[in-house]
Amino acid sequence: MANIDVEYCYSFPALRGIQAGKPFYVAMCPMRVIPKIFSFDENDVPPELRAQRTLNKARIPEMARYLIDNPDDYIFSALTASIAVDVRFDEFMDSNNLGTLRVPMEAQILINDGQHRRKAIEDALEQKPELGQDNIPVLFFVDEGLQRSQQMFADLNKYAIRPSPSLSSLYDHRDISSNLARYLAMSVEPFVGLTEMEKSSISKLSNKLFTLSSIKQATRALLGKDPKENDFEEMTQLASLYWQTIFDVMPDWQLAAKKQVSPAQLRQDYVHAHGIGLHALGLLGRSLMTEYPNNWRQKITNLKTFDWRKSNLDLSKRAMQHGKLSKSGTAIQLTCNALKIALLLPLSSEELELEAQMAAQ
Structure with missing residues (x-):
């Protein structure tokens, strides 16, 4: 002693x-x-x-x-x-x-x-x-x-490993954005039954199409902010309506929900089957609701014919780098720009600058 x-x-x-x-x-x-x-x-x-x-x-x-x-x-x-x-x-x-x-x-x-x-x-x-x-x-x-x-x-x-963003969102009941993402994943098409709740990446042969973390990020982009307790119900209704409306103009997602096409096949061929596509759709929704608060749902109708294939040279130039999909903010915004152009929506000055930079490459 x-x-x-x-x-x-x-x-x-x-x-x-x-x-x-x-x-x-x-x-x-x-x-x-x-x-x-x-x-x-x-x-x-x-x-x-x-x-x-x-x-x-x-x-x-x-x-x-x-x-x-x-x-x-x-x-x-x-x-x-x-x-x-x-x-x-x-x-x-x-x-x-x-x-x-x-x-x-x-x-x-x-x-x-x-x-x-x-x-x-x-x-x-x-x-x-x-x-x-x-x-x-x-x-x-x-x-x-x-x-x-x-x-x-x-x-x-x-041996300390941080939990994946999806698992953190699944278990974090204090974070309002996580609560909203969980609700969407379990209650709203296209996410019901197609969401990977634990991992933040989807394995090659998985039967899931979205990750919980990508739903959280895309919905945050849609709302332009994190929801608060006092507007949670309003934000939930808005996000639910938007993603359901998107589901209605995405034939491939509908086929996946009916199990008529495998999510693995969609991930191999289409940008919309990845987080960048979902995030770009969230950004698109934010622009639509800001500029067309009364008729944004009608504007979305033309997305039904948008070419989401990775083989689409214009889209791949925006969303991919060195043959792989990019998670950068620039790639997400350029993908959103392609959606806005397809819907005949005006681009902001910042978005036009990005277009000019892409064209110059």
Whole structure:
């Protein structure tokens, strides 16, 4: 047991465990102490002398806002930290590794995983100090030097995989746009039964035609904004009406819904069977509803004869690069331009500029 002056240390209720023959500790820390005791190697230190990546400050405001807006319904996963000095663990009698972890106040405690959560907590506490009464679990390892801390960071992040945008949208019930996309996918033609709900790419032989994430992006383009709680019903009705109207002028989608043609075959031959086509249709809808609020549905009728084939040289020049469909904003807008031209709709000055740039290539 380390000889530590208990009057000058941080004390945390903790559980001791063993990994790879070494002790580690899981402690419950009040949120208010997190900014005070956990330091982070900022980017004035060269990467080879740091134990973790540079803080991406652009991520912090959204994370802090999540805490502030959901004080009764948030969840933050555990932080992982290294302690650069010996610690003391006072085990409770007959408790089987439950006790008090005592860390000297002068100890340097570095976060190996969770530095963005630490900064978000700090910023959130400035606006909502009462969050400081909450706890966050912290996994403490006794540091064995820089090399060990760097290896810990690498090991902790080696197998971390972000969920796909579709899966995030499927499970995110706080995000209004995700709620709308889920509703459309489960309730509105052409999406019912043809939507890949988990993955954000569709395998070659899949019987799905759309991804949930592409529906979300295309509907956001259609509405020109993220829906809010106070206009969710109105936006839902508008989006449902638009996509149903589009379905009515897309014979290939109708055949897929009736299982008279395979989605795999459509993906092989047609641009409308990919996210770029759906996104371009969303942009088209935004223009139509803005310029022709009373008769946009009649304007769409002529889409029934639009040539969506990849072999259409004009369309492929807009939507494809090096023989593959592009996901760039320029490709999406140029595809939308082709739809507007087919419907005899005027192009904006920005859209005309894109046309000129394409013609010059």
